[in-house]
Amino acid sequence: GAVVSQHPSRVICKSGTxxxxxxxxxxxxxxxxxxxxxxxxxxxxxxxxxxxxxxxTYEQGVEKDKFLINHASLTLSTLTVTSAHPEDSSFYIxxxxxxxHEQYFGPGTRLTVT
Amino acid sequence: KQEVTQIPAALSVPEGENLVxxxxxxxxxxxxxxxxxxxxxxxxxxxxxxxSSQREQTSGRLNASLDKSSGRSTxxxxxxxxxxxxTYLCAVLVxxQNFVFGPGTRLSVLx
Numbered sequence: 001g002a003v004v005s006q007h008p009s010r011v012i013c014k015s016g017t018x019x020x021x022x023x024x025x026x027x028x029x030x031x032x033x034x035x036x037x038x039x040x041x042x043x044x045x046x047x048x049x050x051x052x053x054x055x056x057t058y059e060q061g062v063e064k065d066k067f068l069i070n071h072a073s074l075t076l077s078t079l080t081v082t083s084a085h086p087e088d089s090s091f092y093i094x095x096x097x098x099x100x101h102e103q104y105f106g107p108g109t110r111l112t113v114t
Numbered sequence: 115k116q117e118v119t120q121i122p123a124a125l126s127v128p129e130g131e132n133l134v135x136x137x138x139x140x141x142x143x144x145x146x147x148x149x150x151x152x153x154x155x156x157x158x159x160x161x162x163x164x165x166s167s168q169r170e171q172t173s174g175r176l177n178a179s180l181d182k183s184s185g186r187s188t189x190x191x192x193x194x195x196x197x198x199x200x201t202y203l204c205a206v207l208v209x210x211q212n213f214v215f216g217p218g219t220r221l222s223v224l225x
Contacts, residue, residue, distance in 0.1 A: 032211060034211075034212045034213075036213075036215075042217070043203060043215045043216060043217045043218050044158075044203070044205075044213075044215045045215070046212050046213070046214070049210065049212060093157060093158065095212075095213070097211070102146070102148075102160075102163055103207070103211075103213070105157060105158045105160075106157065107156075107157040108156070108157040108158075110155070
């Protein structure tokens with residue numbers, strides 16, 4: 001089946017720094033990828049829709065200037081958490097789907113901001 | 115706006131029991147419904163995918179049903195095992211091609 005990878009799987013950063021998370025579709029092209037986050041003991045919530053070659057679409061309440069999304073190619077979307085704070089500590093998961101097929105989720109990235 | 119709820123929030127059963135997890139969604143305009151399993155600190159494992167035109171799907175000891183008109187799905191787990199202990203998430207695929215997730219049911223199967 002299709003594979004979506006994420007890197008890194010786990011990252012710890014200091015408050016005020018920025019961290020980049022990569023989401024790759026390994027064996028298919030994806031014009032659209034989705035970024036979700038999951039706070040402890042909560043379910044997954046859609047943050048934004050990443051569109052190849054155009055601006056991302058953010059869900060209500062998600063700061064677009066804080067969570068920068070770049071979808072520069074058909075196999076790579078990046079999420080950069082800028083000026084991270086402890087409240088940004090969360091589990092971030094991306095998903096993508098080959099056209100007309102089911103979506104595949106990446107393994108997730110656990111971000112801890114100290 | 116689509117909302118997904120799951121009942122119960124948590125469930126503890128002895129090994130060998132059959133059990134049912136419930137999922138409800140408010141808008142029947144969905145493309146499909148998917149059940150996932152999530153182990154603590156881990157990502158998602160897809161269990162069953164039901165297309166909007168389908169009524170049920172089966173995989174091993176798992177059976178999922180979908181009643182789109184009433185906005186309900188159930189996940190039936192037969193002969194539960196300790197290894198089934200995890201959080202089970204129900205999610206619906208909506209028009210924007212993104213998923214809306216339920217809050218999950220935390221299952222504990224006691225040996």
